[in-house]
Amino acid sequence: MDERDWTTRTPDPGATLMGEGVTIRCAAESGASLVSGDLDAAIASLAPGAPMLGLLDEVPEKPFALRIARDRALLCTDAPLGQEGWRDGFAVSGADDLFLVIEITGARRDEIRSACLGGGVGSPSAATLFAGQGALVATCPGGLCVRVEAPQAAALWTHLDRLIAAL
Amino acid sequence: MTGWRHDSAGMVDRDRPLSFTFDGQPCTGFAGDTLASALLAGGPRILGRSFKYHRPRGLWGMGGEEPNAILDVTENGRTLPNVRATTMVLRDGMALRSVNAAPDAARDRLGLIDLAQRFLPAGFYYKTFMALGWMRWEPMIRRMAGLGVLDADHHPPADAPSMTAEIDLLVIGAGPAGLAAARAAARAGRAVWLVDEAAEPGGALRWRGGEIDGAPWQAFARDSCQAVTAAGGRVLTDTVLWGAFDHGMFAAWERRADRPDRHWRLRAREVILAAGAIERPLWFANNDLPGVMSSEAALHYLALYGAVAGRRIVIGCAGDAPYATAAALAAAGCQVTLVDARSETPPAPEGVTLRRAARITRAHGHREVGAVTVEGVHLDCDTVLVSGGFTPSVHLHCQAGGKLDFDPRTDALIPRPGSAPLLTVGAACGAFGLAAALAGGHVAGGGAGPAPAASGAVWGIAPSRPDPKARGRVWIDPQNDVTLKDVKLAAQEGYRSVEHLKRYTTLGMATDQGRSANFAGLAAMAALTGQTIPETGTTTYRPPFTPVPLSVIGGMRRGEGFAPPRRLRLEAQHRALGARFREYGGWLRPAHYGTDEAKAAQAEARTARQTAGLYDASPLGKIEVLGPGAAELLDFCGYVRMSTLKPGRARYGFMLSETGIVFDDGVVLRLAEDRFIVSASSGHVGSVRMILEEARQDRFDPARVVLHDVTAQWTTLTATGPASRALLGGAGIDLPDLPHMGVAETRWQGVPLRIARVSFTGDASWELSVPARHGAALQAALETARAGHGACWVGLEAVMILRAEKGFILVGKDTDGITMPQDLGWGGPRDRRQDEYFGRRSLFTPEAMRPDRRQLVGLETSGAPLPTGAHVLASDGPRRSAGFVTSSCHSPTLDRPVALAMIEGGRSRIGQEVTVFHLGTLSTARITDACALDPEGARLHG
């Protein structure tokens, strides 16, 4: 081999990292869709009443939508929606497997947050850089809930593992 | 050994002696010592050698301003170079080595250089070493320069987290002014972060002591810190604020004993700077001798560590500050003579001989100080303490954009109020003395009621400046060996701007950042040129305030965490099949299966042509373009029109940059009238999406077309080769009747399955995409069917062979920053399209019209494949390059080498022989069409 061996791996759903005052868990998304365009119409049609959440907003029971941009959001549902394509004024694409969900809980979660997140509290968009990776970041009971695109999950997971040891 | 340990003073733990060595000699200290305090109390006086003249150097200061006591420290077999003895805690078993000295600080052989000092003035190297060429001399000079020695085997871990905090009030410095500010603000309910570089709050109170509000200062400090914590703030000790950056950000380095250091990015609504001041030396002949020390530092060592600098001590000063030092040393049993340049002074402390209106003009001694001349009188002594006033620590104020004013009262440059977005208080703005510091801090912190009370007036100070007429060698910068004569020479030769002075003499460029040298250099230049201090100006203050470990700035990015590539969902499955991975376009992908790369790639490519090959194409971009405006957007952004594509079909095309250069290539699938998928190449997905986004938002109606990058939603596995259809059938996949470039959305075992008949190999190929959670099942089904059809998994190296045989390009490998579509044989849209599209106009510049542009062709040779990167020589005129080989390999199917090349006017030269140049050797090749295999495309339909 001319190049390096790669020892880190993408976490499987259910994987956990434990550290002093921090527990980190990886989960799969139950169901998620990217919706764009007229978001009000999309929510009304696909998941009536689902709240639209921004950065570090607290997530309720599903369904809810994590705002990504002015006219784009990730609608998180209990199961895949499957209604893909252009509808009247909005578009839907299946994204059930686009992200892995990483939940960070425990007394020292704020230190993890401080080590991974720049500023931006109160932003209407949940999309931000988290430890240098693009992610959707919200608050879940007892901690942070971070959605990272699956191909980058290995990098974030490994970083969090090293971070727990270094904090 | 002149320094000694007082029986009771200080706070070291006398029950815990620690042993260490200095230059191999055993020494002892106590728990609680710094390296500097232990060496002062029980070590040798010569701790190192100066940079240029190799003069003996001893301890000068007590913190980051220390220019001399720089040591290599070995602990547990690992060495850390250039450790400042004043800021490192002593641990048992440490081995300290002086730097820049051989064999050791006491006996440095290069000390002889000092004898030639008269021939080595500032910048002497600009005037000589030219005759034989600098390279002749450089190795010798390099060996003599440098301080410590890097430990090649010591790789400190990349473990410093980078933390971000947004805070209400940041107070920098926990001396009396900072404590008072923090306490006042915290009491008003504000969340304050109080940051100090020392291990404990208190600043100069820690060695000067004092009563505040009628109680010992410790109570005040404790109370202030408690108030901060109670109000939701934080006290960070051992933390150096090392830089002020744009938009109000401060960077801080937090040192931690048993855990990795941390790097803080702090942003505060309000900032109070209470960074104190640093004592200046005095400028007399031989003021660099070991045993000449900062007066304040001597008090610091006595009060905190019981380390006493000497026994017969002369203190030179022109201000009130050293009177406390004199008193404390006299009380500790030293014989102390205070030499004050002022004629009106405070009374002599008890037991101290005071000489008014007197100055030290020369220090005497060979290797360390043994006497001084004071107004022509010879005074024997073993230690000289000096205090030439104080330089306020205005660095962060200036880094934040602040300006300075000259304050004649303190003879110092102090922050101009309002010129930077922070408030400076205490000694950092020239308020010397406890009561003044407390009052300033209290007001700055918004304190209600009276400030904390303390006795003591503001310190009197009379200006001390280097005297340009002084005789002898007077040091301005002791580490870099810049003397007053060097400043004079710089002025004489015209290097008068402070920046020229700094660069010509190296003044202030040592590892103490010029803390104690800069003001003196500036003052000397001002005196020499007849200018005022403000006219002379200062050099620019830039981070870092104190040298910061590179490991702290570098943070945790290292190894796999450095620019981590994207990972496949099926990585484990590929590994189980023996895949070896390599990075391609930001993704980690199987390069080949098995250990022998060259053999494996050839075998995989051969099998894929003979029967079938399977590969993981998941990184291929999948940007969905949705909405009634989708076709219009793609037509504008693409070189090949997509609005004419029928749903259920795919088309190959390019995306250009506005400069007409081929930016990406790939297939666009049309799933419905208002739904397309752009298969950007794996490394370009993000940038292609941004080109589409910009056009969507800036040119079109964003309500009529939207973009979803769902690349990672899907796992895509491709089957290629004559047996691929049968293989897929064997895996239980019902293949619809699809023509080449047909697309179908179907289901497999109840799971959505998208099938696209697009080919990157020239053989019939089936791209199968399923939601990623079902990828493993699809992979397992294919793997089960694989052996029965004689198929194999192929890595990217084999795919590269397959596409090279067909003349299919890889953008960025076969193209470069001047390649336009017509160079690739795709002139059609350029010639025919009448509508506007991205990059269009650039395809018609004079340069774009030239017939001799480099064009994509094939090269045929016998024997070994041509080296990729070899050049093709122009056929006439002087020897020059007419192009180069961009891809090359042995084709196992054709059993001969194939190569792609970009050659000037290549397509009109097909059939011609050319000369190929590679690292001095020449060979010949014949220009062919880029496609070497199945030019009719019969295999596509197989």
Place this chain on the structure above:
Amino acid sequence: MQRFSCPFCGLRDETEFHFAAEAGKHRPEPAPEVSDADWADYLFGNDAPRGPAREVWVHLTCGEFFVMTRDTVTREVLGSAALPGRSQ
């Protein structure tokens, strides 16, 4: 670490943004009627002003293109505005 304001997301770290171009350029069209010089000026000509500058930026995490006014010397951000026609 500078901080820029996305007209939709608000204040974010500079690492989330990418500079696109100086603002105020209009793409000359149609191509056959555009001179080489005008096209080159559109592609490459800049003012590179000292002081206030209007620039097109993109907020990478949300994909919004917008116009930011900044002082190129002090680096103070003077304002951010959505592209015309973009609304909440």
Place this chain on the structure above:
Amino acid sequence: MQRYSAFSLLRHGLTGHRGWRPAWAKARPRAAYDAVIVGGGGHGLATAYYLAKNHGISRVAVLEKGWIGGGNTGRNTTAVRSNYFYPESVALYDLSLRLYERLSRALNYNVMLSQRGMLIAAHTPAQMEICARIANAMQLNGVDGHLMGAEEAVRRIPLLNQTADARFRCLGGVWQGRAGVARHDAVAWGYARAASALGVDIIENCAVTGLDVQGGRICGVDTTLGRIRTERVGLAAAGATPGLAALTGVRLPIHTYALQAFVSEPVKPMLDTVLLYLGTGTYVSQSDKGELVIGGGLDRVPTHGQRGNLPAQETVISGLLEMFPAFAQLKLLRQWAGVVDVVPDSSPVIGPVGPGGLYVNCGWGTGGFKAIPAGGWLLAHLLATGAHHEISRPFDLDRFARGRLIDEAAGSGIAH
């Protein structure tokens, strides 16, 4: 000009160095000059020197708004090299390197040219192929390019991170033995001293406020020290050039960015070459004083402020430590930024612009220091003759309208 030599140093040493005269005269502006050069950095000073030396035109003023050599000349990582891909670039940078090789003697000022060699290090087979393309291009263009293997790279640079944990193991790369470093300040001072001795006026603390144009030709320069008549003006002011050109209504294809450089605390010699890592984009050498001199990518926010920012620092420094984990023992001593004038193809703009008699030498971006002698040589040629030297012709502003960009990064995949 007072001669500098070991002998003169000895002689002056005996008299306390009281005999050394100013290196260059502190001039006040005269009413008129044959040519005025705006910008007292390396390029401007070299232009003045070569105008006097090569063309016999010494009624020349160099106007510097601050102190000479205080811009990018004094704010770079001092590398000199000609390891380029396109023949046009090689011709330009190798002219410069050849002039550097004679510079100390020509100027009688030691610029400390240290031709210790430079490696552009590759980490993947694909990058090695690009390196082969560059090495071949260099050889065909008559420059000492060598395709170096991993073994030789490690032999020359033993501290390279070649462990199993290295993100970017070095497979080798392009080596140029004649590349190296020089002392940046000395280049500015040496040219200033030699030009001054030939009669050039070097005027510091003199900012240009206007360019006078009459009948489509330059006829003078307005400055903070008054008006100067001249019919030929050369602009060599890096990031300030767009603003100066704009005084005559000329728009240049330039963005200005901050480029940072870093210096570590000094240690004894442990790195003997200049190294650029393709994987990290960080480049590094060790100065004669023992400090690591470190550089990397731009701060990608257009600016005229000479300040660095943290994100780029973190990128460059983490890149350095990835290359050399042992360097994590060292501390950052200094850090600074220059305002660099970046052209879309990262090649300079040399030639006439706008009114007759106005010429620019700008757009050097991150690589201006190595080009100082050539930049001066070519701008002097333009000012003296009114026509391009054959080496500067391809770098004329007209290449943008012609569509003939000289884009090294795109041509070779390697950003310089």
